[in-house]
Amino acid sequence: MASSTTTSANSGLEFRELHEVSELIRSGRLSSRAATEAMFDRIDELDPHLLSFVTLMRESALAAADDLDERLARGDWLGPLHGVPLAIKDLAYTHDAPTGAGTTIHADFQPDFDATVVARLRAAGAVILGKLRLTEGAFTGHHPDLPTPVNPWEPNTWSGVSSSGSGVATAAGLCYGSLGSDTGGSIRLPSSANGVTGLKSTWGRVSRNGIFPLAPSLDHIGPMTRSARDAAIILEAIAGHDPNDPTSALEPVPRYSLQLRLETTPVVGFDRELAAEHFDDVTNEMLESTIEVLLDLGWRVLDVRTPGFAEAAQEWTALCGIETAGVHAENYPSRSAEYGPDLAGLIEIGRGLSAIDYHELLESRRAFTGRMLALMSDIDLLLLPGIGAASPTISQMENLGSDAELFAGVTIPTAPIDNCGMPSITLPAGFTERGTPLAAQFVAGDFKEGLLLAAGHTFQQATDFHRQHPHIVAV
Template identity: 75%
Template sequence: MTTLTNSEIPFLELHEVSALIRTRQLSSREVTEAMLERIDRCEPRLQAYATIMADSALAEADRADALLARGHWLGDLHGVPIAVKDLANTHDAPTGAGTTIYADFRPDFDATVVARLRTAGAVILGKLRLTEGAFTGHHPDLLTPVNPWDADTWSGVSSSGSGVATAAGLCFASLGSDTGGSIRLPSSANGVTGLKPTWGRVSRYGIFGLAPSLDHIGPMTRSARDAAIVLQAIAGRDPADPTSSLEPVPDYPQRLNPDRAPVVGFDRRLAETHFDGATYAMLDDTIATIIGLGWRVLDVETPDLEAAAQEWTALCGIETAGVHSETYPARAAEFGPDLSGLIEIGRGLSAVDYHRLLESRRAFTGEMRALMADIDLLLLPGIGVASPTIAQMADLGSDPELFAAVTVPTAPIDSCGMPSITLPAGFTDRGTPLAAQFVGGDFAEPAVLAAGHAFQQVTDFHTRHPADFSD
């Protein structure tokens, strides 16, 4: 049996704990109890969980152990405790989506991604906090997750609970959603690996939407290898979601070592214009690392990402107004200011405005596809402001330069629906994480995962953890 202690177990990578469970050096119950013990100690400070599902998690762990005792192994997620963002339906726990209106909503079915995780043998520890309706701000009556690296540092937008929990050793992986950057921004802020798949690669059935044509569901993990394992379980066609892709699902964990070095594009003018000095320096360091791996880096000119980011707000607002049409404006007083402000933007636009936005989005997507035809990956930061503080982000809505730095690397990639991976890639002078992002062409998840895996074989940023918040 392993000699790992309960304080050491929570910071293992998913594939490591999976191997220990499979070889019966640890039982799923032992691992789950260790995680629940840590959650109990850390949650009063970190506030990552909306709902802790201790009883059902232990029951799932016991079932996983019983199956393994009979010789049945379900795969790399068998018996591994993970958590899901609280906008994914769970039949055995509320799904509040960061709102007060739906705080007591108890669906009678699992979202497809949750059902697939359970089929793969995962143990669901609970539901993770998010911003109201998965937009930018937490509802003023609800708690905000705390960045485990530094309580004064921003923990990210909607998938903030997922980022905090994964970074702080409160789950081995989590699910997030990304409409304008909500997997990538919290991954950057909390120092974890986040994968935004191609739009349609993962089913959205049973997911509370922000803007359906922009919403992506994906894993937040401690490594690219772990992200490949989770994506393998949740990807693929779902008859319940007619927008899910028919594209075959490759074996992601088996394709982490590509046959050739990728060609990476980098737009220096974009970086000099929109990203701060610490972020630019991190990108230069990342380029030096990947050149050392034998990759080729080309100077490229990206399409107008700033214009695409500005148009994203209007597009998102229109779709969000539709999502909330049954409760807004009828129950407008129950909405927080950020979400209601976005809905008002959407409600104020005309059909002609929407038509122009759609035409611009189609043109931008075509330009991005043309760019990606000449390169394998596009290098961007996970966020263009180096580890912003909570105080800085209070000006997000009123500071155009800050808004551009935050949204330019993320929101346009949702508009065109391409996959990307966000990777820990450095630290600020105050010891908080920085992150790089590799964007791939449509359904190029194997390429972005392989790039992330290769980068993490020669760097150790993803192996570092915040100080223990349990003391």
């Protein structure tokens, strides 16, 4: 497979944004059946090389598309997801397809119910094309016996973790949007690496019922799409309290997709000291270019000091490891030989920590969260990169799961935001010299997803990075 830099967003149906395909279907200019068949044709052509799907749900998807076309013909339109083909990260339960969570141990696990997010997407009219690959157990490394999705921009470029299949499929035009999960950056890292828009909502904003966990108090579910507008449509469908997840928030769900106009001029905070100390020159050039766009939009950008991001990123691994050890207690260490080295290493870290260690980590996490709340009370948005290194290559990320310094460096702009549970949006914001994507990230206060989506939409109206797509040639 070969890739060149970009191709026009209007070159074909495959790179249309979700809301555009929605309108084509609603108006009768495109059937859900035709859209779904087109996606499967493209998957058949390209995914043998990209390896983003672990399971295709062809029969059920086409049956759903036919049913949705019939409903639309009767005047029964379910909303902006009606008939639109999407794909799901393979840690969300589906009653009609296995959910392996990137493992070999659970590869044949067949749930008897849908995850709440999947049920809500189906109820909103989405067509589920299939399940997307992820790293083992949603940590840093793909299981040695399973394929690794290939970045469609450039095959030697890292495709991100853990929602690698979601990032690749969405960027490559194999679906019109996908679901990912984020525990330390797993929506934002692959969104950055593959040049798509990723939204990590406030912890509890989206139900985790029927989601295979990595670390429950850090896990978030969210959309990965071609634009902030598309992310708003998906979030609107999946967000909201769920009685089956008692940790899901009671906050009402706004009509995000109808509220994409900023009501006030945002105040954006940027920590130049953090950037100079921890991010490379290419990343910092992208951030400065982003700031220029924001200033041209009339936004205010203030210098701020962020509260101990490097320390929070380092502590994340221990916090996650303790919870992951609990999640896998049934199979680890009794079946440890079936685990890959990265997930096994994380579990061993967790098993090696004491109750006192955990207490100290929790106290540090609470203090960090309090300092973040104080920071966000003075600004509307915090500007960060979507990843701590500019479009890394596969070889640079080879030891991500075992090199604590490398992991902390990559996740400095992502893991701390999971520690405090605040929402953020990752937006395409530039390209490297080799033509691979770069991304900026906005963080907002709890339950300010509407602000993030409106800010992201405004940024994307002033730029065209999200409209650039990889040109993929199957070989």
